[in-house]
Amino acid sequence: MKKLLLVLLVVALASFLFVGCLPTTPAEGEGEGEGEGEVAICPTVSVTSQVALGGKTYLKKGTQTITVTFAVPTEPVSVYVGDALKVAPSSTTEVVMYANADKTVYTGTFAFGASAKDCAEAYIYVETCDACAFCKYPYIVDTTGPASQIKISNGAACVCVGCTIEFDSTADSTTCGVGDACCGDYCSGFASYAIDLYTSKPFDACCDVPCVTPAYSCPGGVACPIDCTLTCITGTTTTTDKVYYVVATLLDNVGNKTRYYATLTIDSACGLTVLEYTANIQSGLCSDYTVSTGYTSQVVTSTDPAEIGACVTGI
Numbered sequence: 001m002k003k004l005l006l007v008l009l010v011v012a013l014a015s016f017l018f019v020g021c022l023p024t025t026p027a028e029g030e031g032e033g034e035g036e037g038e039v040a041i042c043p044t045v046s047v048t049s050q051v052a053l054g055g056k057t058y059l060k061k062g063t064q065t066i067t068v069t070f071a072v073p074t075e076p077v078s079v080y081v082g083d084a085l086k087v088a089p090s091s092t093t094e095v096v097m098y099a100n101a102d103k104t105v106y107t108g109t110f111a112f113g114a115s116a117k118d119c120a121e122a123y124i125y126v127e128t129c130d131a132c133a134f135c136k137y138p139y140i141v142d143t144t145g146p147a148s149q150i151k152i153s154n155g156a157a158c159v160c161v162g163c164t165i166e167f168d169s170t171a172d173s174t175t176c177g178v179g180d181a182c183c184g185d186y187c188s189g190f191a192s193y194a195i196d197l198y199t200s201k202p203f204d205a206c207c208d209v210p211c212v213t214p215a216y217s218c219p220g221g222v223a224c225p226i227d228c229t230l231t232c233i234t235g236t237t238t239t240t241d242k243v244y245y246v247v248a249t250l251l252d253n254v255g256n257k258t259r260y261y262a263t264l265t266i267d268s269a270c271g272l273t274v275l276e277y278t279a280n281i282q283s284g285l286c287s288d289y290t291v292s293t294g295y296t297s298q299v300v301t302s303t304d305p306a307e308i309g310a311c312v313t314g315i
Contacts, residue, residue: 071104124136155229167195169226199244
């Protein structure tokens, strides 16, 4: 009888190992479930847009692929996504997962951030059998792009023929309130900016990639503050003012994009008037452009620059 019980025990343990599952509790957020001399049961989990920053995992809002990879063939496998921290798997949404031939890699898609506020935290849960603890992987969904209040002013006379225009995001207490910044991102962090100047409308139906080549561009930057000077801009020698189209593009660390746009009108003396667009281009085709904050036509003076964009709230 003792030998029979020993055989049954060995069979039971072997069945756990076959599915890559031991009844242990992984360390929260790290997908760890292994002890000394013990086979790891928690797989690695990745999401299409994930970015690791400061020990946390950030994701971009939208439908993306979840990939779960085991060290050994494992089935059955269930994957759930929670709506908030500390929520039991019974309150989660299960993801339909598909296995590769040897059942070591599972993939499925999920719409992250569909109903969550910006920078909301939640978990991905992976279950491999009824007797096992869930493997838990925390993530943060960044749903909103960065922001900046950009000042536009006349620069000092340049050594070449033409005009100089400066763009910057220097803090201004009269327009940025307490707890706000004039350049940044509330969640995953500011990644880069670019400012381009066009001689004709750069966008019609192709909003993501401009339809024409910019006439002038800043080198761009990877951190705040925004600081860009365009020189030798061709003005006009006639009574007809020269009109340029400016597009400022900001990115955060997960790829969310914010774009501001305006017309810059330059006269023969390099006098500058700025008009921020008040509606999206081509009846809403360019939906990722940010609607203006209420400014109308702004005449730039030596003491009063024009402004486009907005401050970042809450940071």
